[in-house]
Amino acid sequence: MSEATTITRRLSLAPDVDLAQLLGRNDDHLRTLESQFDVRIVARGHDVMLKGDERQVVKAERALTQLAELVRxxxxxxxxxxxxxxxxxxxxxxxxxxxxxxxxxxxxxxKKWVTPKTVGQKRYVDAIRTHDMVFGIGPAGTGKSFLAVAMAVNVLMKREVARIVLTRPAVEAGERLGFLPGDLYEKVHPYLRPLYDALYDMLEAEKVASLMEKGAIEIAPLAYMRGRTLNDAFIILDEAQNSTTEQMKMFLTRLGFNSKMVVTGDVTQVDLPASRHSGLIEVQRILGGVPGIDFVYFDEGDVVRHRLVSDIIRAYGVHETRTAAAREAVGRPAGVVEVSVVDDAEMRGLNADWRGIRRRTDVLAFPLEAPAAASPLVGQIVISADAAARQARRLRVPLAVELDLLATHGTLHLVGWDDRDPVEADLMHRREREILRDAPSRLWRGLLRD
Known part of the structure; x- marks a missing residue:
């Protein structure tokens, strides 16, 4: 920090400000502000000195002043x-x-009161107050579900609605409810536990049990919403990224008179099979701009869990951006896949070096570990010419056709397809056939000599 940009400011706090509340134990709150703004803060009674870069000092002073007003x-x-x-x-x-x-x-x-902790959360709460249908979309820890439940409990206690309906898709474990042990409650309870946790933060456990017994609070899996009309209710669909397109349409059309609906989810954590589309992703294109419906988006800046959660979400965001850039390169003129053709011996060595197995395979795929800037290079495919020739003879097809298939198979691996699971393998093989059927010419034309 250079002396030319360093200033010292004095802030005099109102005499009725509770310093223990404002400064924190052992001035912990001041240390937090110092770390965030890279300034030095010293408190002497109600006089506070701030020293550092001018712009950062102004920001720290504004934050401290507003926090003091909150304490007052x-x-x-x-x-x-x-x-x-x-x-x-x-x-x-x-x-x-x-x-x-x-x-x-x-x-x-x-707690008596629940308050937003970020500008995004404030915008979300305002949207719920003023719209009959609100979508809260963003990463974990941003308070989407917690604030929605708080708003639901608030209007129920004020008798503005007659009941709260909380629902979630029960797909996380990949199990059908009918195969789980126990009655309906025992089957769905593990999936709906986060909604119970939020309720217990707002209401005493005995009160929750009483309201559920009276039907004023209902918690059920999404599948049980079909065929119903939900009047005079505050309805929340949590983890909506795991609803299919059909389920999302079914749920949204349950909205009845004097009801409010909040849909929350994180489109980066979809647990559906690759063959199913997320209803939460699709609904943004379908309902965007419809009057009475609002979409509120959160980011890592709205995370109110441990500070590491924000860092984790940001790191994953960078990784996913790089991966998406590599995937988008496939099929574009600028997209590049490097292809190496080797013999069985070299393929066996590559498997030993990179996969820890000493055996030959027909194709290997090495996705690009993308740099910070997007690269046209998607990755490298290595094909065994010996394996391709053997398979072509066994299947009685031209060698070029088998090489087409291996190149397509390897490229799909580069962009995230997997064939270790039987269902995913079937989907991958179907995609291969679609690509090869639609290809205007052989991928290997000009590479092979007759």
Missing amino acids: AGAPLRALEVRAAARMVSEDEAADVKSVFADAISVPSR
Whole structure:
């Protein structure tokens, strides 16, 4: 930090500010602000000195001033709120931290109030208040489900609706409910546990049990929504990325009079088989722009779990962007797949070096570990000429046809297809036939000599 850009500012806090709340135990909250803004902060009673780069000092002062106003208003201030406020001001100097944190949702639990912790969460809560159907889409830990349940409990307690309906697709374990042991409750309970956890944060366990017994709270798998009309209800579909296109349409058309519907999910964590399309991904194209429906998108900046969760989501985002760039290269003039043709001996050596198995195979695929910038190179395919010749003779097809098949098979491996599972293998082989059937000419024309 150069002296030319370093300034010192003095901030005098109002005398009625509770310093223990604002500064935190052992000034922990100040240390958090120092780390976020890369400044030095020293408190002497109600006088606070800030030193550092001018722009960062201004941001830190704004964050501290708004946090002080929250404390004066009687709002509890924990490490979570301090980190969230620092992040908001760091990203937007004009961010109104107080308006975000002051938007309290009353719930009858010991917490009494649930408040948004980010600008994105505030926008989400406002959308739920003003729209009959809201989609909250973003990574784990952004409060999509928690805030939706808080809003549902709030309106139920105010008797604005007669019941809450919570549902989820039961597909995570890849099991059909009929094959699981126990009655309906025992079958679906593990899938719906996160919704129970959110409810228990808002209501005492005895109150939840009482409301469920009266039918004021209903928790059921998505499949059990079919054929119903849900009037006078607050309805939440959680983990909607695991609903199929057909299930999503079925669910959305359950909306009845005086009802509100919130759909949440993370489109990067789809657990459906490769052959099924996610209803949450498709619905954005179908319903975008329809009056009365709002889509709210979250990112890693809205994560309110452990700080590492944001870093993990960001790292996966970079990885997925690079992978997508490599996959999109397939089929484009700029997309490049390097092909090497070797004999059985070299193929056996490659298998030993890269897969730990000493045997020959017909094709290997090595996807590109993409650099930060997108590259036209998708990866490398290695084909055994000896294996291709043997297989062509056995199948009584020209060698060029077998090489076409191996090249197509290897390319599909490069872009994420897998044939270790029988179902996925069948899908992959179908895709190979489609590609080869539609190919305008042999992939190997000009490479082989007659």
